[in-house]
Amino acid sequence: MAERVAGPEIEKLIQLLARLPGLGPRSARRAALHLIRKREELLAPLSDAMRVARERIVTCTACGNIDTADPCTICRDPRRDPSVVVVVETVADLWALERAGVVRGHYHVLGGTLSPLDGIGPDDLNLSGFAERIVAESVKEVILAVNATVDGQTTAHYVTDLVSHLDLLVTRLAHGVPVGGELDYLDEGTLAAALRARTAF
Amino acid sequence: MAERVAGPEIEKLIQLLARLPGLGPRSARRAALHLIRKREELLAPLSDAMRVARERIVTCTACGNIDTADPCTICRDPRRDPSVVVVVETVADLWALERAGVVRGHYHVLGGTLSPLDGIGPDDLNLSGFAERIVAESVKEVILAVNATVDGQTTAHYVTDLVSHLDLLVTRLAHGVPVGGELDYLDEGTLAAALRARTAF
Structure with a gap:
């Protein structure tokens, strides 16, 4: 108007x-x-x-990150360890991990999750050539840092299958109580996972 | 980061x-x-x-509205009645009135309210030449459509004083119950104003 x-x-x-x-x-x-x-x-x-x-701004052909350079700043960083690849759903997740400053390896950005209900299949994700990348870069560990949702876990299983024939460690983020979190506000699934994965104090 | x-x-x-x-x-x-x-x-x-x-985008030198033309679309609209000028605080308020489609006159956008506490005086508002505009355009009615806040009312009084020497009707928006409003949620000031200004049913 x-x-x-x-x-x-x-x-x-x-x-x-x-x-x-x-x-x-x-x-x-x-x-x-x-x-x-x-x-x-x-x-x-x-x-x-x-x-x-x-x-x-371009998409990094190596990892799927966005940057003004291809390969991106992370893939070109000589201080990073290319033998560890962290698989994330989105660039937003990559940024979140970088803000935490906890990843010293490279990334692989899927650009989403498998979601049969929404018609999103493997071809819609950045997965073609993933296994080849793992081989070519002599990756020793793939860390699955996907969301703890049904679609995220489905995707994690699919990615694992893609590289199951390789001599490779595949890990995923731990489930547990968020730092600063109050038990009273957490769902049963998180509490059960946190209890199962309890560590010596 | x-x-x-x-x-x-x-x-x-x-x-x-x-x-x-x-x-x-x-x-x-x-x-x-x-x-x-x-x-x-x-x-x-x-x-x-x-x-x-x-x-x-430029500011209309006649009324203070923003537009890609100067005078703005409203000031140039031949179907509008230039003898009625609606004084508003901001362009957002002008837009709100236009969305309601209730104003057939012109506008005068102050660009804010007088606010002694924030150091905003008459020179900071679009008021220089206001009285001259009223005379030059043979305005017959000035409608004060400022917010029902302390600063808004202070500004309304100041604007009224500026044109008090002219033969001119100065009006302001009615106070009352908003359409669709529930009495239970209204403040006492609004209820008192609505009662004072009650109309025959």
Whole structure:
């Protein structure tokens, strides 16, 4: 409706902003006004950053990460151990692990999970050439860092099968009580897993 | 922290997205990934829309609205009655009234409210030349559509004083029960105002 008021350009900006996750129609209007008000401090640099992203960001052909270089910064990092490959569902998960700073190996980003109900099969994931990569890079351990969901676990089993003929250690993240978590708020599955995997104190 | 992972370009995009109202650091990361994934459907058009907004959107010198034309679409609309001017705090308020489709006059966008505590005085608002505009355009009614806040009411009084020497009707929006509102959830001030302003049924 702002179309009649301010011309189609602003309306278009609002409609596109509303398609960002986390922004609805109302917050998209607020965001558009904020951008227009902060033209030099925010609109201009954000517009530039988007142009750069659009022109320069590529998917790493080795691991599926996104970066402005291919192979990506992680795959090219000589301090990392290429014999360990951490399999994640999405780049967001890769970023989460990097923020934690706990992975010194390489990654393999699947780009999703197997989901028969949604019609997502192996061909829709970054899996072609996965076994070949493991062989070519002499990988010794594949760590499955997929989500603890049904689709995530299905995917974990599928990936394991792909490399089961290789001499390779396949591990997965531990289940347990989140650090800082309160037992009272955890589901029975997590509590059962945490009890089974209890360690000496 | 994603900086070490994916180069500074993506990190920059995330930081700028996080400055939009309604997006925090986490949702800005999600938005950045969404944009990069939907490069052609979303990132490219949004980048273009921002460039257009940056280059073409101007503030209407007549009323303070934003548009790609000056005077704006509303000020140029021959079907509108220029003898009625609705004073609003922000362009967002103007949009809200336009969505309701209830204003057939022109607007005057103040760009904020007087707020002595925040150091916002009359010179910070779009008020210079307001009285002259009223005279030049032979305005017969000024409708104060400012928020029902202390600062909004202070501003309403100030604007009224500016034009008190002119032969002019100054009105303000009615207070009362919102349509669809439940009395139980309304504050005493609103209920008292609604009772005072009761109308024949």
